Amino acid sequence: MNKHQVLEQVTTLWNTHIAFNQLLGFTITRMDPQESEIRFAWKDELMGNPVQEILHGGVIASVLDMVGGVVAAANIIENLPQLDESIIHEKLSRMSTIDLRTDFLRPGRGNEFIATARIIRKGSKVAVARMELHNEKGTHIAFGTGTYIVG
Amino acid sequence: MNKHQVLEQVTTLWNTHIAFNQLLGFTITRMDPQESEIRFAWKDELMGNPVQEILHGGVIASVLDMVGGVVAAANIIENLPQLDESIIHEKLSRMSTIDLRTDFLRPGRGNEFIATARIIRKGSKVAVARMELHNEKGTHIAFGTGTYIVG
Amino acid sequence: MNKHQVLEQVTTLWNTHIAFNQLLGFTITRMDPQESEIRFAWKDELMGNPVQEILHGGVIASVLDMVGGVVAAANIIENLPQLDESIIHEKLSRMSTIDLRTDFLRPGRGNEFIATARIIRKGSKVAVARMELHNEKGTHIAFGTGTYIVG
Amino acid sequence: MNKHQVLEQVTTLWNTHIAFNQLLGFTITRMDPQESEIRFAWKDELMGNPVQEILHGGVIASVLDMVGGVVAAANIIENLPQLDESIIHEKLSRMSTIDLRTDFLRPGRGNEFIATARIIRKGSKVAVARMELHNEKGTHIAFGTGTYIVG
Numbered sequence: 001m002n003k004h005q006v007l008e009q010v011t012t013l014w015n016t017h018i019a020f021n022q023l024l025g026f027t028i029t030r031m032d033p034q035e036s037e038i039r040f041a042w043k044d045e046l047m048g049n050p051v052q053e054i055l056h057g058g059v060i061a062s063v064l065d066m067v068g069g070v071v072a073a074a075n076i077i078e079n080l081p082q083l084d085e086s087i088i089h090e091k092l093s094r095m096s097t098i099d100l101r102t103d104f105l106r107p108g109r110g111n112e113f114i115a116t117a118r119i120i121r122k123g124s125k126v127a128v129a130r131m132e133l134h135n136e137k138g139t140h141i142a143f144g145t146g147t148y149i150v151g
Numbered sequence: 152m153n154k155h156q157v158l159e160q161v162t163t164l165w166n167t168h169i170a171f172n173q174l175l176g177f178t179i180t181r182m183d184p185q186e187s188e189i190r191f192a193w194k195d196e197l198m199g200n201p202v203q204e205i206l207h208g209g210v211i212a213s214v215l216d217m218v219g220g221v222v223a224a225a226n227i228i229e230n231l232p233q234l235d236e237s238i239i240h241e242k243l244s245r246m247s248t249i250d251l252r253t254d255f256l257r258p259g260r261g262n263e264f265i266a267t268a269r270i271i272r273k274g275s276k277v278a279v280a281r282m283e284l285h286n287e288k289g290t291h292i293a294f295g296t297g298t299y300i301v302g
Numbered sequence: 303m304n305k306h307q308v309l310e311q312v313t314t315l316w317n318t319h320i321a322f323n324q325l326l327g328f329t330i331t332r333m334d335p336q337e338s339e340i341r342f343a344w345k346d347e348l349m350g351n352p353v354q355e356i357l358h359g360g361v362i363a364s365v366l367d368m369v370g371g372v373v374a375a376a377n378i379i380e381n382l383p384q385l386d387e388s389i390i391h392e393k394l395s396r397m398s399t400i401d402l403r404t405d406f407l408r409p410g411r412g413n414e415f416i417a418t419a420r421i422i423r424k425g426s427k428v429a430v431a432r433m434e435l436h437n438e439k440g441t442h443i444a445f446g447t448g449t450y451i452v453g
Numbered sequence: 454m455n456k457h458q459v460l461e462q463v464t465t466l467w468n469t470h471i472a473f474n475q476l477l478g479f480t481i482t483r484m485d486p487q488e489s490e491i492r493f494a495w496k497d498e499l500m501g502n503p504v505q506e507i508l509h510g511g512v513i514a515s516v517l518d519m520v521g522g523v524v525a526a527a528n529i530i531e532n533l534p535q536l537d538e539s540i541i542h543e544k545l546s547r548m549s550t551i552d553l554r555t556d557f558l559r560p561g562r563g564n565e566f567i568a569t570a571r572i573i574r575k576g577s578k579v580a581v582a583r584m585e586l587h588n589e590k591g592t593h594i595a596f597g598t599g600t601y602i603v604g
Contacts, residue, residue, distance in 0.1 A: 019198040020207035023174065047170040051244035056171035057216045061251060062209020069208075093202035096258075098579055098600055099552065100212060101403050102251045103430055103447055105423045120445060121407045125578040125604055126551055128405055130445070143422060143432070145405055145447070147551055147600055151578055249428055249449055250401065252554050254581055254598055256574045271596060272558045276427040276453055277400055279556055281596070294573060294583070296556055296598070298400055298449055302427055321500040322509035325476065349472040353546035358473035359522075360515020363553060367510045395504040398560075402514060404553045 006077050006088060007031045014070070026063055028070055033078040036071035038063055038115045048108075055108025055141075060133055063115040064144030065100050068129035071117040072148040075127060096149050098126070103143040110135025117146075125151035157228050157239060158182045165221070177214055179221055184229040187222035189214055189266045199259075206259025206292075211284055214266040215295030216251050219280035222268040223299040226278060247300050249277070254294040261286025268297075276302035308379050308390060309333045316372070328365055330372055335380040338373035340365055340417045350410075357410025357443075362435055365417040366446030367402050370431035373419040374450040377429060398451050400428070405445040412437025419448075427453035459530050459541060460484045467523070479516055481523055486531040489524035491516055491568045501561075508561025508594075513586055516568040517597030518553050521582035524570040525601040528580060549602050551579070556596040563588025570599075578604035 001009070011031045014021070021027075024046065030037040040063065048056025076091055077083075114134050121128035131144035152160070162182045165172070172178075175197065181188040191214065199207025227242055228234075265285050272279035282295035303311070313333045316323070323329075326348065332339040342365065350358025378393055379385075416436050423430035433446035454462070464484045467474070474480075477499065483490040493516065501509025529544055530536075567587050574581035584597035 017201045018207070019196045019201070020209060023196045024209075045170045045174045049244065050168045050170070056169070056213065057220075057248045057251065058171060058175075058209065058213020061212035061216060061253070062207065065208045065212060093200065097208045097253075097255050098574070098581065099255065099598070100208065100253045101447065101554070102212070103422065104248050104250065105430070107247075120405065121551070123602075126602060128407070128551065143447070145403065145445070145552070149576075149579060249423070249430065250447070252403070252598065254573065256581070271556065271593075272400070274451075277451060279400065279558070291573075294598070296401070296554065296596070300425075300428060319503045320509070321498045321503070322511060325498045326511075347472045347476045351546065352470045352472070358471070358515065359518045359550045359553065360473060360477075360511065363514035363518060363555070364509065364511020367514060371510075395502065399510045399557050401557065402510065402555045404514070404550075406550050406552065409549075 001083055003077060003083065006083055007074060010073065010077070010092065021066060024059060024062060026066060031070050031074050033071065033074040034118070036067055036074055036117050038067045038070065040113050042111050052107060057104060060104065060108055060142045061100065061102045063113070064102055064131040064133060064142065065097055065146060067115040067117040068131050068144065068146035069095065069097065069148060071119055071129050072127045072150055075119055075122065076150050098147040098149055101145045105143065106139060106141050108141050110137065110139065112136040125149065152234055154228060154234065157234055158225060161224065161228070161243065171213070172217060175210060175213060177217060182221050182225050184222065184225040185269070187218055187225055187268050189218045189221065191264050193262050203258060208255060211255065211259055211293045212251065212253045214264070215253055215282040215284060215293065216248055216297060218266040218268040219282050219295065219297035220246065220248065220299060222270055222280050223278045223301055226270055226273065227301050249298040249300055252296045256294065257290060257292050259292050261288065261290065263287040276300065303385055305379060305385065308385055309376060312375065312379070312394065323368060326361060326364060328368060333372050333376050335373065335376040336420070338369055338376055338419050340369045340372065342415050344413050354409060359406060362406065362410055362444045363402065363404045365415070366404055366433040366435060366444065367399055367448060369417040369419040370433050370446065370448035371397065371399065371450060373421055373431050374429045374452055377421055377424065378452050400449040400451055402448045403446060407445065408441060408443050410443050412439065412441065414438040427451065454536055456530060456536065459536055460527060463526065463530070463545065474519060477512060477515060479519060484523050484527050486524070486527040487571070489520055489527055489570050491520045491523065493566050495564050505560060510557060513557065513561055513595045514553065514555045516566070517555055517584040517586060517595065518550055518599060520568040520570040521584050521597065521599035522548065522550065522601060524572055524582050525580045525603055528572055528575065529603050551600040551602055554598045558596065559592060559594050561594050563590065563592065565589040578602065
C-alpha cells in the first residue's frame with residue numbers, strides 16, 4: 001500500500017466506524033496532510049436554538065474537533081518511515097485531542113456545511129491545527145484551534 | 152410566576168425542544184444561578200474512538216457548551232428586575248456562545264456523565280462560565296471555559 | 303477632527319502613555335480598522351529562556367493582546383456616529399479583554415517582531431480579533447485570538 | 454542532591470537568570486509539584502490602562518504562563534527516575550508552552566499579586582496546568598490554562 005491508499009482506507013474506516021460522526025451525518029471528503037475536509041447536511045436534529053433555527057454550538061465544536069483530528073492523522077501517516085498496517089493502527093488509535101478552542105462568528109445557518117483544517121504547528125509529539133467552518137454559500141460560521149497528541 | 156417557577160419552565164422547555172440535546176440524551180437536572188448541571192447516559196452512538204470505546208470529543212464539548220449556557224441563562228433570569236415572559240423569551244433566544252475552550256483530561260469512559268457549570272465573570276453584556284465533566288465514579292474527564300453574550 | 307486624525311491621536315497617546323508598552327518597546331505602527339500592527343525590537347530583557355535565547359511567552363501574549371486591542375479600538379472609532387472627543391475617551395478607557403488564547407508555533411527568535419491583527423467577529427458589545435506574530439524574516443512565531451468588550 | 458534541593462536550585466536559577474521575569478519583578482516563591490506560586494508587587498511600569506491604573510493584560514498572561522511552567526517543571530523533576538544534573542538541565546531547557554488561555558475576570562488592582570498553578574493533566578509528553586491570579590486582598594483577577602511540552 002502507498003500513502004494515498006492508506007489515507008483512502010482510513011477515510012473509509014472512519015466514515016463507517018465512528019458512531020458519533022454517523023449520528024451527526026459527518027463525512028470526511030478529503031484526508032490530506034495539506035488540508036482536510038468534512039461535509040455535512042443540515043438536519044433538524046442538529047438544531048440548538050428552536051427560535052433561530054441554527055446549528056447547536058456543540059455540532060460546530062464537534063466537526064471542528066473531528067476535521068482537526070483528520071488533518072493531524074494525515075500528517076502522522078505522511079511522516080511514517082514505513083507503512084506498516086499495525087503501526088498505523090496503533091498510532092491512530094492512541095491519537096487524542098488535548099484542547100480545543102472554538103470561536104463562533106456567525107449563526108450556523110445553511111443547507112450544507114464545510115469544515116476544513118490545516119496544521120499550524122508540527123511536532124513529533126504534538127500537532128496544532130487551525131479549522132474553519134463555512135456554509136454552502138461561503139458564509140464563515142466558525143474558527144477553531146485544536147491541539148492533538150500525535151506521538 | 153416567581154424566579155423558581157421561571158427556571159423550572161425554561162428547564163422543561165429546553166429539555167423537550169432543543170433537538171440536538173435530545174439526540175445526544177442530555178437532560179438539564181439543575182438550572183440554578185450558583186451551579187447548573189446536565190446529565191446523560193452512555194450510548195454507543197456517542198462513541199468517538201471504536202478501539203478505545205470512549206466518548207467523542209465533540210460530545211464532551213457539546214455538553215460543556217450547553218451546561219455553561221444553562222448557568223448563564225439562570226443568571227440572566229436571576230438579575231431581571233421583572234419577570235415578564237416576553238422579555239425572558241427574547242433575552243434567552245438572543246443568548247449565544249462567543250467562544251468555548253475544552254480541556255480533555257482523561258478518556259470519556261463511564262455509564263453516566265455529569266456536567267456542571269459556574270459563572271466566573273458576571274457582566275451585563277458578557278458572562279464567562281467554567282465547566283467540568285465527571286463520570287458516575289467521580290473521574291474528572293474534562294474542563295471547559297465558555298464566554299457567552301447575555302446582554 | 304476626522305476619523306483619520308482621531309486614529310493618529312489615539313496611536314500617539316497609546317505609544318507614549320501606556321507604561322507597559324514602553325517597558326517592552328512596543329510601538330503601534332498602524333491603527334486601522336482593517337488591520338492594525340505593532341512592532342518591537344529584540345532586547346535581552348525580553349528573554350524567557352537563557353539557554354535558547356528566545357522571547358518569553360509572556361512577551362508574545364502581551365503584544366498579541368495589545369495589537370488585538372488596537373484593531374478593536376479602531377473599529378469602535380470607525381463605527382461611531384459622531385467623533386465627540388469625550389465619548390471616544392470614555393469608550394476606549396472602558397474597553398477590556400475578556401479572554402485571550404495564544405498558540406506558540408515556533409521559538410521567538412529575531413531582530414524585529416511584527417504583530418498584526420484583524421477583526422473576525424464584529425458586534426456592538428463584543429469583538430473578536432485574530433492576531434499573528436512574525437519576525438523580520440517572515441518566520442511565523444505565534445497565533446492569537448482575543449475577545450474584547452467594546453460596547 | 455535530593456528532589457527538594459533540585460527544586461531549590463532551579464528556583465534560584467530561574468529567579469536570577471530569566472531576564473523578563475526580573476524586568477517585571479516576578480519571584481518564584483514556591484516550586485512544588487502539587488502547587489507552585491509566583492508573587493510580584495505593583496509598579497507603575499506594569500500599567501496597561503492609564504485611566505484605570507490597572508495591570509496590563511500582558512502582565513497577567515505573562516505571570517500565568519510562567520507559574521504554569523514552574524508547576525510543569527516541578528512535575529518533570531518529580532517524575533525523573535534519577536536526578537542527573539545534565540538530564541534535568543536538558544529537559545527543562547527544552548520545555549515550552551504550546552498554548553495558553555487567559556480569562557480576565559476583574560481589573561488588576563492591588564499592591565501585591567499572587568499567581569498559583571496546579572497540574573490538571575499529566576502525561577509523559579504534554580502537561581496541562583490551571584492557573585489563578587489574586588491580589589493581596591484575595592480578589593480573584595484572572596484564570597488561565599496552559600498546555601506545555603514536557604517530554
